[in-house]
């Protein structure tokens with residue numbers, strides 16, 4: 001696990017609120033000698049995407065609401081494997097079936113539960129989720145999922 005991030009109680013990420021060098025709303029990470037990893041954080045809340053500009057016009061024209069269900073973003077990597085950028089979504093969010101950006105698919109919906117015997121935080125609700133990484137091909141460990149730098153690079157190479 002390389003990083004995670006999530007919005008605050010008002011639906012804002014740290015980068016939207018303050019100096020980008022100041023990080024918050026991440027998590028505290030732990031690992032053990034069996035290769036398992038854990039992190040402790042707060043349960044996220046859903047948020048509405050910015051509805052000004054052409055994106056807001058498009059969302060309104062399609063009759064959609066602009067809300068994203070509560071989720072936590074992850075960047076997961078390990079030596080010899082491709083990095084994965086993904087998110088886990090909270091099953092109890094009222095917008096879980098109508099994510100305005102269509103990111104909440106069935107395989108990524110989770111529900112915090114009390115009493116997971118494998119959790120080091122047994123007194124707290126927890127999510128047990130196994131991220132599966134694809135092996136790197138040819139020694140490269142490029143990312144699976146959104147990586148804007150690769151989009152720019154490929155666009156530049158196409159011209």
Ligand SMILES: [Fe+2]
Nearest residue numbers: 007068071073
């Ligand atoms: Fe998000």
